[in-house]
Amino acid sequence: MMQLTKWTLMYMALVLAPLSMASAATENTPPGQMQISNKTSFPLYVFQNASRKVVMPNEHVQTADYKASAVTVTTSTPEAVIRFVTLSHSKSCKAQACVLITGN
Template sequence: MQSSKWTLIYMALLLAPLSLATARDTAPVELEITNKTGFPIYVFQGKWRGVVLPDEHFQAKDYKSSALTVSTSTPEAGFKFVTLSQAKGCKAQTCILIDGN
């Protein structure tokens, strides 16, 4: 089971688009997604798909133009809590904190 977890993480790294690394341009950040789970999560927006690894952040600029969808990377994974916040520790206007098993 442990090796399959690491296999999934390595696969997610290989499949992650480069746009996650370049998503922090000059436009103001409107939304930040923080993955506090033990598994990668997928973020979908329009035709774009990204992967957010455990304990990593993803920053979206314009979520008003198309819906932002978050899902688990495996059927065994699940979300325990999803929190929407504008706390001081958030580097964006709004933060979504996803916690799971």
């Protein structure tokens, strides 16, 4: 019975070790930056806190920590339409999350 308990404890330690490492790693990660890429033919406005950034077509911008304050994206004119918003993390993304906005 003692041998079974020893192996059970070792197995549980091996299974739970990655979880404890993951929780320790999340405490040391930098603030949540987001890269917004404009794949439309019109400029986009990106609002965060009291700042407004203009993202021209085929350009991108990085926001500050999106966990601390919301990020809002709007079109620059009423005629412009956002068709798709894709959240991903590609190799060209230099932030924790990438938002690709397409439309016309």
